[in-house]
Amino acid sequence: MSHTPTSTTPGNASGAAAKPTLTGVRIRQRKGQAKATAKFEPEVFRDSLLLHLALIPTPPTTDALVTKLVQAGTTLEFLKYSEQLFETLVVGGLLQPGGSYLDEKRSPFYSLQPTEGEAAEALGDWDPVKGIVETIQRVSQRYRYLQRPLEDSFLPDLLGYLGKWDLASRDKLASTVALLIIELQIAPKCLTSLAKDHVVKDEVALRFLTTFFRVYLSRQTIEHLGAVMRRSGLRDILSVFPVAIRDRAHLDAHFKNEGLPQIVDWYAKVALSEIKEETITAVARMIQDEDTNDQVVEYLKTQQTERPAPEADLCEWIFQGWMKAFDWSARADQLESNVVAFVNQVAPAAEPFASTAKAQIGILNAMQVYCYQDTRILKAFPQLVKVLYNADVVSDQAIIYWHQKGAKPNGKQHFLKVTEALVRFLEEQSDDEDDE
Structure with a gap:
């Protein structure tokens, strides 16, 4: 086949030949570029995820939940929508900026799920807190890229919204965070959110940390907890006490009354070290x-x-x-x-x-x-x-x-x-x- 030389493009001062073009050929966009330019549709992701979860029979099992999520991960973009994935699993629905629920749609199974009345009958012997923690652990082992957004962004932001939930939900969240740190060995940096003024208010942060300590010490030693607290970035647990009671006397009295004297002894050593x-x-x-x-x-x-x-x-x-x-x-x-x-x-x-x-x-x-x-x-x-x-x-x-x-x-x-x-x-x- 003969080729006709390409003429110089008018206005091309250099006289360089124009690049050849292909006609009648469809250029496919690279996968990475397509993902980068795709719309961000958290509600579409949530709805697709709920369709998978709706297929799990009740009462649920952790094995069934993990299986469905791994299947969903083959078609849904877990990395792009990691925050929405964790919101669905932990709090049951999508959150708006500020911590309020976006709408009334809820997952059939989530960590903060009520365990009284009809909800208890549907759950059977399945513990939402332990079940969801184990689910996140096993799914994170399959999709290892999920752990970083869990510890870097999702949990720190979520703990900033503590005041949005009732005491029972906050206790479940404290248990969830404690077990996630123990079982997944995630970085405990989320605990720094407890020192924010609006979280400290009305002893919200203090109650959360008390439950966190109780659950943690039911599984690990005070030395292990001390190491976690040093890595957390929460420099002083007195910072979670409201200003009016932010002193050693109130700290000692609070944790003794809560049946956690080992926290008092540990804090005394920490204070002495400082x-x-x-x-x-x-x-x-x-x-x-x-x-x-x-x-x-x-x-x-x-x-x-x-x-x-x-x-x-x-x-x-x-x-x-x-x-x-x-x-x-x-x-x-x-x-x-x-x-x-x-x-x-x-x-x-x-x-x-x-x-x-x-x-x-x-x-x-x-x-x-x-x-x-x-x-x-x-x-x-x-x-x-x-x-x-x-x-x-x-x-x-x-x-x-x-x-x-x-x-x-x-x-x-x-x-x-x-x-x-x-x-x-x-x-x-x-x-x-x-x-x-």
Whole structure:
């Protein structure tokens, strides 16, 4: 077949040949492009999904529900309509911005479904909360792209609408969220929505979190829950308490009355950990700013009044603050003498808080562990003990007790050996005083 050369297009200054075109051929749009330009029709998706769910016999089973959803996933766009899929499964219908239902259409099976009266008869022994959680878990294993929108957008938005539902529905939602985090191991970032002012109002967030804790602890340990709360982004559970009762006394009373004393104990540890970090940082900063020992003591006394901590813990934190403030940039052969001189300078700030034997043993052990971990000042330990003794931070009896019974296992034999001479001297001195 011969080809006629293509003439130059008028107005084409470059003289380049025009691209050939195909006539009589239908160009098919790429699948991805077609999806991107398709209309967003959540109600059409919902209606199609309900047609699949309507085929499930009552009372339902989780196996039947999962089977139907997997079948529906072959024709319906679960990724594009993930929010509408979860709304149908969890709250039963589509939601408008703000959390109100879009219309009266409801799924025959959903997590917040009433379980009294006629609804209970239709459900039989099937538990909507547990059944829907297991359904979401199994469907998400089939369509793995569903977990990200569940934890990133759907649940955080949904918890922002808590005030729209009655107490029974909120309790079911709290149970659902707890089980989803346990069973699917989803990120618990949705819990940050509980700190929003309109959710905190009227103790809505507090009641939700209480139910969440109760369900979670029925399946997992308090340590597991603590790890989840650290990852949640909800920095302080006091933030879910209304402002008028946002204090430790109300927190302790609430969870004790709810039969959750382990939450009280856990929160006490969390609060103590926060005070620890603040104390260490503050002591280090004040020393680096060249504040006097009296100023450091004044700060610590104020803190003890506002947020009291055990003296034994406080003395350990003071020592850790010293080490954080110490200038470690000196030559290696000068570090030992420098750290002894430094502690001698700052030691008076610890004396007012080391009034008990437990506090004195605490600071000795903090120093022992630190020297064991940072071998650069390992040999300075006996001199550091002498410094604390001369500054009246630790007594002779505290040093003797530490040597006999109270030392930590970290390098214990080494530290006992290098302090033998000092302890022997203190014992002889104590015997001489007894004789007198």
